[in-house]
Amino acid sequence: MTEVLSTHGLVAGYGDFQALYDVDVEVHEGEAVALIGANGAGKSTFLRAVMGLLPVAPDMVHFDGAPVGGTPTDRMVQKGVAIVPEGRRLFTGMSVSDNLRVAIDQSSRFERKGCWTLSRLYQLFPILEEKARTPVESLSGGQQQMVSIGRALLCQPRLLLCDEISLGLAPRVVREIYAALPEVRAQGTSVVLVEQDVGLAKSASDRLYCMLEGRVTLSGRSEEITREQIGEAYFGGGHAVG
C-alpha cells in the first residue's frame, strides 16, 4: 500500500517546551489510523505539526512522498490534508452555510478536485440543511461538530485528521457522527482519528498508535492489540484501561 502521510523523527514543541520526541507515524492510502493517549500526550501537537501550524523541518513530514514539513497550513489544505480541529473552531458570527462555503470557495480553486458538495454533505448530515441559515454559535455541540467535519470534507481532503470529534457529545450523537466515517473512507480518503475513547478508537480504525509524553509507545493493527498492551502504553505502567 502506498503511504499518504509519514513522519520521520518528528520533533515539535512550544517555545522551550518540547512536546514531541522522534515521532514516526505512517498512514497508508485509504487507511484509518487511530492515535490515542492520555491528556497532554501530544496528540493534538502531532496533528498541528503535520498541518504546518508548528515549525518543523521539511524532512520530518512527508505527504505523497514529498517533504512538506513546515508548509503553511493553507498550502497543506491545498495539497489534500484537512483537519477537524480540537474544539471545532467554527467561524462564529457566520451561518452554517457560510462556514461551509468558506471551504467550498477555497477548494473550488484547487487543481485537485474532490467529490464533496454541499448537497452531498447535507445527505450525510441532514440537520445541517435545516440549520443552514442559523449562526453556528446557536447550534448544539453535536451539530457544531458536524459543521466542523463538513467544513473539512468540503476541502476535498485525501487525508482527514480528526481531533477528538466525540469529546463532550452524547453517545447517540457520537454514533451518528462515527456512522459518517465509512462514507468518507469510501471516497478513498485516509483518516487519522485522535480519540480519548479507546474502544471507539479501536473499532473505528485499521491500525493504532498510542502516545505517552510525546513519544509513540505502541503501534499495531487495532484488532490485534490487547487492552493490556494499551493500558501499559497509555500510562507507562501496568494499568489496564476500562
Add this chain to the structure above:
Amino acid sequence: MQWVDALVQGILLGGMYAQYALGMALMFGVMRIVNVSHGDLVILLSLIGISLASSFGLGPFAVMAALVPLALAFGWILQRAVLNRVVGEDPLPSLIATFGLSLALQNLMLQIWSANSRSLPGGGLESRSIEIGGIYIGLLPVIVLLVAAGLTLGLDLMLKRMRFGRALRAASADVEAAAMTGVNPKSVYAMATAIAVGILGFAAVFQSLRSTVAPADGGAQLIYAFEAVIIGGMGSVWGAFAGSMVLGVAQAVGFRIDPGFGVLSGHIVFLLVLALRPQGLFGRA
C-alpha cells in the same frame, strides 16, 4: 428650523466621516488592526491629489480616478510590508508599527509640501447648492453622502456575499481555523487593507474639495473615524455608516449651540456611547 438645518447639515457631514470610517471599520472592526496612520494616509492622498491637479490640470474626478488605484496599492503594500508581520491576537504591535508610520508620514509630508494648508479646486462644484424649504443643501456634500452610501453598500455586499468577504470574516473570527480551511490569511488581509485604504482615495478627494488639508491634519480624521466606528458598533459597516451620521449630527447640533462646542459635542456623544453602550449603538452585545 435651525435645528432641522443642523440635522441635515450633520447628516451631510456624516457622509464625509463615513468615508474615513469605512476603512477603519474594515481594519479595526473586522481585522482588529489599529491603524494609527489612517488619517495621515487621507492627508497624504489629498496632497498627492492636489499636486496632480495642479501639475496636470486634472479635474476632481480625474484626480479620483488616479488616487483610488494608488490608494489600493498603498494599502496592499502597507499590509504586505508592515502589518502582516505584526498582526495577531495582540493589537499592540500593529498599533506601535502604525504609530511610527504616522510620524514618518507626517514628516515626509512636511518635507514635500510644507506646513501650508491647500485645497483641491472643484471648478465651482464646491459652492453649488440647492434650496429646499429654506434649507440650503450643498451639491458637494450630497455627492459625498451618496458616494459614502454606495461604498457602504458595496462593502457590505462584498463581506456577506463574496468569496473574499467570507474568507475575511472567517479569518477575523479565527485566523488559524481559516488557514485550516485553505484560506491564506496574509493575502486576504492584504486585499482587505488595500480596500480600506482604497476607500480613502475617495475620502481624500472630497476632503480636499470641501475644505483645506495640511500635513498635521491627519489626527482629527483618525479620531473621527475611530469614534464613528465605536459609536456604530464594531464589525458592521452599516454600523460605521450610522455612527458617522450620529457623529456628524452631534457636531452640527453642538456647533449651533456654540461654534466652539461643535467638535467637543461629538467627543461627548462618543464618550457617552462608550460608557453606556460599549458594543456601539448598532452592535451586538
